[in-house]
Amino acid sequence: MPIDSVTGMVIYKSIQKIDSASKDELYSRAKVWIATTFNSANDVIQLDDKTNGQIIIKGKYSFKNYNIESFIPLNISIGIKDGKYKIEITEIIYNYFNQLNGINKWETVSIENIYPISNYENGKGWKKIMIEATNKIADECSEIISSFNSAMAKPTIQKPDW
Template sequence: MKKFFTLLLLSSLAGSCVPTFKMFEKDGKLLGVLPLVNGRVLYRETIQTPELPKEEVFRRARRWWVDNYRSAKDVFQLVDKDTGEIVGKGWGNVYTGKGLSLATHHIFHVISFDVSEDEYTVTVYGLQIENDITRQYFKSKNQTSAELPIERFNIGTVKYAQAIFTEIDQETRLTLKYLNGYIKKQNSTH
């Protein structure tokens, strides 16, 4: 009986609280938090690097992945020194709530890094979320993957989604800041 009510609650939450991301787009942001480009969450920054040769920027970017992911070999999807492109998939956690109600949300992402003369562009996209609620929901549908594109996240209240999105936004901006600082540091020892 308890299982029935849990499934009933999950199915009602999944379909009713946040019907579509378009309904909650505000100032080009999903729920007023995550940046949207053509209906997809996307972060993009172009950074000027006239003081660094293209090859050094590429090397530092590749090294950043190695230093920040457990297995860069598993993360890299594309590494092309000639075109200056690096694409990697990874994941991290964000947390909401406090104490016993602390919830962990796994956030999967793609980071694309394009180096050209005097600048590089870094893009974060393809965000997906997995947490206890998405795992239970997909399990009830007999699906093995519990990763949900962030634009389709519609479980819980708008306030709940905004809390998660705020944490995702802060972590993504912090990652970009750290990556950009890593690239620009003058005395790279690696």
């Protein structure tokens, strides 16, 4: 997992140049990606500032980890300028439904507390579960970045004039 050298926090990010694309064009591409990636773009967009080229998304990725209901909130920041964009996924928190010994409650742990996995010392069985969780989280964050980069590389399809 990528660790920010300044903050020590896990952060997934990508900064790409697309010299031929204007800020408005990149903004449109980002909005199309959001609309096709999330069930309801209106529900996940927390900040939409076209003038300053900023979009903040708060979504959720749900998954099962060894039959344990799990999710991570997705905190995604997108920055857009003429010919350039940036995407960051930060504040990664692993949430899981703990059913061991009849506990039956949601637990949360920040990714920094379990990665590297040697940081997580909550019993042997949990170490295996946390390794799998960090792998799934890493895969999902990488897929989000990859999907966004692919979408941003494609020009927006212009509809014919009616």
